[in-house]
Amino acid sequence: MSDWLFKSEPETFGLDDLAARPGQTEPWDGVRNYQARNLLRDxxxxxxxxxxxxxxxxxxxIVGIAEVASAPRPDPTAFDPEARYFDPKSDPDQPRWYLVDVRYTRHLKRTIPLAELKAFAQGALDGMPLxxxxxxxSIMPVSPEQWEFILGLE
DNA sequence: GCCAACGTTGGC
DNA sequence: GCCAACGTTGGC
Known part of the structure; x- marks a missing residue:
């Protein structure tokens, strides 16, 4: 079992949008970075x-908590010429891009600003890409220690 | 809106 | 295989 951090632009799809979805669940499509893809897929x-x-x-x-709600599977938007994240080089027989479903858990009591987290870049959050x-x-692993520390700031 | 940092592409 | 050019991310 692992912990992760997912980035999202609230103007495009924020935590409120996730909470408003049927089942409070959404396929996390559009990841088009190999490092993020590898984490997600593997x-x-x-x-x-x-x-x-x-x-x-x-x-x-950081504004809230969610959870992985499906196994990784090929990202169908990569095969859709109409989709924003269409990738003509992704072959359905050998998919290049993957996604998982993400389910809303809760909002934090407050936003924990990046500026605040940066104060611990040489300390408790040393090495965290964020x-x-x-x-x-846009997707990175979070160690159990980092998870506890960050939520301790809530 | 600016721009630094970074990943990807493509010419050679 | 190098690396310049380009497009994107994302803080400020």
Missing amino acids: QMRIGDRILFYHSNCELPG VRKGNRL
Whole structure:
């Protein structure tokens, strides 16, 4: 069992959107980064916990908790020429991109801002990609210690 | 809106 | 296989 952090732009699809979905569950499509893909495809299991992070917004930070609600499976939007994330090089017989379903768990009592987390970049969150400059990884692993520490800030 | 950081692409 | 050019991410 592993823990993860997922980034999402709230203007596109935020935690409120997830909570409003039928079953509070949504396929996490559109991941088009190989490092994120490998984590998603090879390591995610049903029940894994997710820190839900809002990026590219007024107050970037962790806003809630979700969970992995399906096994990894090929991302169908990669095969759809109409889809924003269509990838003509993804072959249905050998899919390049994968997704999992994500289910809402809860909102945090407050947003834990990135700026606050960065204060621990040389401490409890040492090595976490999120607090490293220029990081763009949209899915990253969270150690049990990091998970406990971050929620301790709530 | 700016721009630094980064991943990907493609020419050679 | 190198690396410049390009497009994207995402904080500020």
